[in-house]
Amino acid sequence: MVVSKQDAASALSEIHSAGDRAARLLHYRDFAPHALIWGTIWIVANVAIDLLGGHGTAVWLSLIVPGSVASSWIGARTGRKHREAGDTRPSQTWRWLAMFLALLVYFNLAIVVLAPATPAQAGAYIALSFAAAYVFAGIWLGWKIVAMGLAMAALILGGYFSGAPHLQVLSGSVAGVAMVICGLWMRRA
16 A cells, blocks of 8 residues: 555644644643642632731741642652653653742742732732743643633632732632642543
């Protein structure tokens, strides 16, 4: 059987498309546990801040440490699983940890420079920065992550501009819920 040049090119194009789709689905599956962890942390932290009042930094720090450990462990395990399956790329765990530390420094410096007038402004700024980071990551990893970032930003802005009481718990919780829903959505990939 002789295959024409056009048929061969078409078949290669279909193979390439299938590979791209498989890679995107793999990114979603790998990203899902992180979205579930951090979405849950956002919900718990914002509810705790609302209930405890004035102890936001302590609440967040008490949740960021175990969340970071859990995300690092999942990332390392996922990387090991990929390498065992024949992926030759080096581990990215150190890059994610470095990015996390850079974000912590960035947020602290930005808050000092911008000097938000209220805790709600500081919280909205940090939350919107994470929403933007998810949009940026989603540009490379897949549209579901972009959708999650946009949903988070819309919910945070809606809560912020609504002037509703308990604003921080509202905006943080709805953003956390968006992350959990998207994590469950991506897990099905």
